[in-house]
Amino acid sequence: MPFLELSLPCTEQQQPRYERALEDVGALAVTLVDAHADAPDEQAIFEPGVGEQPLWGEMVLTALFEAGTPRDGLMLALHATDEGLDWSRASFRDVEDQDWERAWMDQYEPLKFGARTWIVPWNHELPEGADAPDAAVVRLDPGLAFGSGTHPTTALCLQWLDALANDGVLDGARVLDFGCGSGILALAALKLGAADAVGVDNDPQAVTATLDNAERNGVGDRLAVYLPQDEPAATYLVVVANILATALIDLRDVIVARCAPGAVLAMSGILAGQEDDVIAAYADALDDVQVERIEDWVRVSGRRR
Numbered sequence: 110m111p112f113l114e115l116s117l118p119c120t121e122q123q124q125p126r127y128e129r130a131l132e133d134v135g136a137l138a139v140t141l142v143d144a145h146a147d148a149p150d151e152q153a154i155f156e157p158g159v160g161e162q163p164l165w166g167e168m169v170l171t172a173l174f175e176a177g178t179p180r181d182g183l184m185l186a187l188h189a190t191d192e193g194l195d196w197s198r199a200s201f202r203d204v205e206d207q208d209w210e211r212a213w214m215d216q217y218e219p220l221k222f223g224a225r226t227w228i229v230p231w232n233h234e235l236p237e238g239a240d241a242p243d244a245a246v247v248r249l250d251p252g253l254a255f256g257s258g259t260h261p262t263t264a265l266c267l268q269w270l271d272a273l274a275n276d277g278v279l280d281g282a283r284v285l286d287f288g289c290g291s292g293i294l295a296l297a298a299l300k301l302g303a304a305d306a307v308g309v310d311n312d313p314q315a316v317t318a319t320l321d322n323a324e325r326n327g328v329g330d331r332l333a334v335y336l337p338q339d340e341p342a343a344t345y346l347v348v349v350a351n352i353l354a355t356a357l358i359d360l361r362d363v364i365v366a367r368c369a370p371g372a373v374l375a376m377s378g379i380l381a382g383q384e385d386d387v388i389a390a391y392a393d394a395l396d397d398v399q400v401e402r403i404e405d406w407v408r409v410s411g412r413r414r
């Protein structure tokens with residue numbers, strides 16, 4: 110299946126704002142590529158000519174959209190999302206999905222979260238530490254579904270799960286991963302000691318990716334995945350939902366109903382500054398509300414009353 114790829118030179122400092130805007134308008138995935146990485150002679154290639162913009166110190170941000178996305182409409186939406194950004198150097202091309210997945214995999218490194226949670230791509234050896242007997246290792250090929258472990262919201266949720274496991278809360282628990290993407294959070298919970306897990310996502314591609322990742326990680330028999338309309342109205346002791354703040358607010362009744370009394374709930378996908386609205390929406394249902402932040406992103410957690 111072909112996709113539409115947008116490329117934009119930017120500096121590392123500018124990247125979070127551009128990335129946020131691209132995600133806000135529905136980018137399927139966003140990747141930052143070092144513009145100098147493959148240059149045999151950087152000076153020769155990147156020295157600007159008269160009237161050219163210097164590329165020195167810049168990266169290239171690439172974002173993937175569904176094929177057929179109208180380019181004009183996309184540019185209008187990007188301008189509306191953050192009027193302070195300059196998109197004049199953005200360029201488009203149609204790409205095959207293999208190109209994209211290869212580019213993504215090339216950048217994807219093993220990562221550790223908390224005390225013992227590891228996300229390791231399939232094309233890497235287990236790094237030192239991830240081979241420890243108590244390491245919880247999730248192997249992933251992120252494909253096209255969100256959830257490589259590198260996004261701050263995913264990191265916030267993985268750290269929360271790792272801490273729960275250290276406190277013994279995950280042992281034998283049933284876990285709900287609402288907005289499962291690649292399934293990364295459900296898989297981590299299972300590797301950290303949860304008895305079983307349910308993933309929910311409104312993107313059929315994410316449902317397929319999560320099922321596939323569960324099989325490949327040897328936990329397929331402990332994970333069920335549903336589209337929202339098929340999801341059973343069960344309750345769980347541990348619920349994690351990494352979707353956007355607006356979705357968390359809209360889905361408040363569903364998510365609260367999924368939490369058994371005393372259950373722990375973590376929500377992310379919340380931009381700094383939006384947490385008060387999310388906390389207000391859940392105020393009558395949660396005790397022990399806590400807020401954690403990485404870069405521009407926030408996690409709100411609490412205990413179901």
Ligand SMILES: C[S@@+](CC[C@H](N)C(=O)[O-])C[C@H]1O[C@@H](n2cnc3c(N)ncnc32)[C@H](O)[C@@H]1O
Pocket residue numbers: 254255256257258262263266286287288289290291292293294309310311312315337351352353356360378
């Ligand atoms: C930010 S990603 C999180 C993926 C993964 N859980 C992680 O932490 O990396 C959000 C996911 O939620 C899904 N999603 C968004 N709105 C949803 C909704 N209303 N119901 C179910 N899933 C939703 C998206 O398709 C996407 O896969």
